[in-house]
Amino acid sequence: MVKPLNTLSPLVSVIITCYNHGKYLPKAIESVHSQSYQYFELLVVDDGSVDNTKTVCLNYPKVKYIYQENAGLSAARNMGIKHANGDYVVFLDADDWLLDKALEINLNYLESDVNAAFASGGHTLYSELEDKSWNIQQEVTENHYCKMLEGNFIGMHATVMYRSWVFEKFAYNTSLRYCEDYDLYLQITRSYPIVHHTQLIAVYRQHSHNMSLNYTEMLRYALLVLEAQGKKIKTSKEKKSLITGVESWIAYYSEKLFEQVLKPLNIKNSDYSLKETNTMANGGPLRYKRLKTGKMKYLKEAINPKIKNTIKKLIPSSVLNSFKKKYKTTGTKTLTGKVNLGSLNRTTPLSTEFGYDRGGPVDRYYIEKFLKESAPFIKDRVLEIGDNAYTLKYGGSKVTKSDILHIDDSNEQATFVGDLSNAPHIPSNTFDCIVLTQTLHLIYDYKAAIETCYRILKPGGTLLLTVPGISHIAQDGWGKYWLWSFTDASMQKIMGEYFEENKVSINTYGNVLVASAFLYGLGLPEIPKEKLDHHDPHYQVIITVGAVK
Numbered sequence: 001m002v003k004p005l006n007t008l009s010p011l012v013s014v015i016i017t018c019y020n021h022g023k024y025l026p027k028a029i030e031s032v033h034s035q036s037y038q039y040f041e042l043l044v045v046d047d048g049s050v051d052n053t054k055t056v057c058l059n060y061p062k063v064k065y066i067y068q069e070n071a072g073l074s075a076a077r078n079m080g081i082k083h084a085n086g087d088y089v090v091f092l093d094a095d096d097w098l099l100d101k102a103l104e105i106n107l108n109y110l111e112s113d114v115n116a117a118f119a120s121g122g123h124t125l126y127s128e129l130e131d132k133s134w135n136i137q138q139e140v141t142e143n144h145y146c147k148m149l150e151g152n153f154i155g156m157h158a159t160v161m162y163r164s165w166v167f168e169k170f171a172y173n174t175s176l177r178y179c180e181d182y183d184l185y186l187q188i189t190r191s192y193p194i195v196h197h198t199q200l201i202a203v204y205r206q207h208s209h210n211m212s213l214n215y216t217e218m219l220r221y222a223l224l225v226l227e228a229q230g231k232k233i234k235t236s237k238e239k240k241s242l243i244t245g246v247e248s249w250i251a252y253y254s255e256k257l258f259e260q261v262l263k264p265l266n267i268k269n270s271d272y273s274l275k276e277t278n279t280m281a282n283g284g285p286l287r288y289k290r291l292k293t294g295k296m297k298y299l300k301e302a303i304n305p306k307i308k309n310t311i312k313k314l315i316p317s318s319v320l321n322s323f324k325k326k327y328k329t330t331g332t333k334t335l336t337g338k339v340n341l342g343s344l345n346r347t348t349p350l351s352t353e354f355g356y357d358r359g360g361p362v363d364r365y366y367i368e369k370f371l372k373e374s375a376p377f378i379k380d381r382v383l384e385i386g387d388n389a390y391t392l393k394y395g396g397s398k399v400t401k402s403d404i405l406h407i408d409d410s411n412e413q414a415t416f417v418g419d420l421s422n423a424p425h426i427p428s429n430t431f432d433c434i435v436l437t438q439t440l441h442l443i444y445d446y447k448a449a450i451e452t453c454y455r456i457l458k459p460g461g462t463l464l465l466t467v468p469g470i471s472h473i474a475q476d477g478w479g480k481y482w483l484w485s486f487t488d489a490s491m492q493k494i495m496g497e498y499f500e501e502n503k504v505s506i507n508t509y510g511n512v513l514v515a516s517a518f519l520y521g522l523g524l525p526e527i528p529k530e531k532l533d534h535h536d537p538h539y540q541v542i543i544t545v546g547a548v549k
Contacts, residue, residue: 010111012040012103012161013086017076018094022052024205029060031097037104043083044094047076053094074172074180081167089162095205096158099124102201106161109195117166117192121201123156128207137198144196145189148182149229149241151248152222157181158202166192178214178221186229219253344520351521352475358523365524365532366509366542367437367466374546377462380432385420385439387411395433403431421448428455437466441484447494454498457549463499465547467491469508469540470515488543495547503548510541 014032018025025044032042042063046053048070057065068079077091088107092098109119122137138153147153154160170187172180188194226245233239343350354361371378371394378395382388383403391402405426406414416426420436421443434453443449453463467486473479488508495504510518511534517527518541 009039010087010107011085012037012088012090012107013080013084013164014040014042014090014092014098014103015077015080015084016042016044016092016094017047017073017080018044018049018053019047019070019073019076020049020051020053021094022049022056024095025053025056026059027097028092028094029056029063031099032092033060033062034100035098035103036101037107040103041084041086043080045076045080047071047073072174072177074174074176077172077180078174081171084164087164089164089167090158090160092158092202095207096156096202097205098158098202099200102158103161105197105199105201106159109197110161110163113193113195115193116163116195117188118160118162119195119197120154120160121197121199123159124200124203126203126205128205133203135200136204137200138196139198140196143237144194145186146238146241148186148189149226149238150244152182152185153196154181154185156202156204158204160185176221176225178217179225182222183225183228186225190229190232215253215256219249222249222253344516349472349519349521351523353521354472354474355518355521355523355526358521359525360523362514362518362522362524362527362532363438363468363471363542366544369509370466370507370542370544371435371437371464374462374464377464377546378433378435381430382433382435383416383431383456384435385437387413390435390437419443420452421445423452423456426452426456429458430456432458432461434461434463436463438468440465440467441486442478442481444483446484447497450494450498454549459549461549463545463547463549465545467543467545469543470510470518471541472519472521486543487540488537491543491545495545499547499549505546507544508537508540508542509535509544510539511536512539515539515541 016025016028016032029042029044032040042060044053044057044063044065046057046065046067048068054065054067057063064083066079066083068076080091081089088110090098090103090106105121106119110116113119122135124133124135126133136155138155140147140153166188169191170184173183176183223246226242226249230242233242351358354363368390371390375394376398378391379398379400381401381403382391382395382399383405384391385405388402388404391399395402403415404411404413405416405418405420405423407417407419409417416423418425420439422445434457436449436453440446440449453465457463467484469485469487471485473482488506491506492504495506511531513531513534514527
């Protein structure tokens, strides 16, 4: 029953995002105008289109037109949220459309369950090429987070009606070019109950320009989304669902990629049979064409190597490695005696120079990442130990005076000479920032060095400090001064003796692969970025400290 339109009727904000889909836009707009529930506002976010999108919108006086420079689907939806005034929010792509009772149905579900963050339903898949339709209806009544880990049972975001408060807590991740809706569903269902039903809400138009047809990117981003959730897994049930999800996405898109490879081979239509899948990865059940068994077996033997190589390239190795090593409970343990050490099967390192001769040290990636993030604090009068390279690189024009402390007078640019642990000649309350990288382990009385830093900092000044954790000892002249290695726990205690606890920030960087590579002397270019960025606090290659006086 349609809710009467009065001042108590909740307002629904329908946000249509459009990028060069002006030819489809009228149907999307008219599907909103034809709703049985009429208390809505309609916003169209034009994501930098160069077609007739704006002209189409101007033909509909009730449409609130919003333009932004092209920034992607997530940014467009976030822009729509900023301008929305409704109690509820629905997103619709310009090339899809809502069924007549879409708003009414989901609104009734949400008003019946006041705790649900959103309501979602089934949808119709319309193939523009074949001019055929299939209904996608997946019944999921409980354990929504675990089921979402196993696959996107919603399948089409236009079937979802959100309560507006959801977007006070969550937003679309603009770093995700694909699967941003899947990421949002997982975030919400992990924390809040939802309602999912099988009533048809919207129509998904399948045409040659759908983003979802880019199977390699869809798979890669689906697994990246799951990798992010993997860090939040709490129960064995969630872990099992996560593994199922990874396997489901890989199986589904591997099949799709295989069919994509077959296209140029001119396989006849008679070689296909109609199949149906219930895989959670695409919201099943879904009917699709598949090669008959005999043809499939023959061609897979010939083409599978291509598919395997494609899969291997498109999936971030960090994703598969993290799932296999961290979350799989059975079947992933390498048998004793079967480990292939390869180039690392040696008792001497590949480099004794920390990788300087192989493209640069691995640990510098973390040190410079820390300093780049801390650049706003490198300003005014800055003291750096040894030289001022980092001061100039990350402080730039913000630095009014750059000082250098060197252990002896061999550095002509040094403005102070001496040992940081015994430096009464350096005036107190002088520096706005101290850059102290990879030095503390060379100082016997490291506590006195920290005490000096605290003394010579101005009130409000910042100490930016890095120390080694897992490391080999230098084999050059510095080796005889190499006295200590640290952990985040030891740095917490050391810093706590001089700085207030709430003004100290400590982070660690590294994992078992990076630690091993660093010990072997591999160079920075030899370690993929995604492996460098994987964090395991049990393998601390570098510890960073930011402390404010």
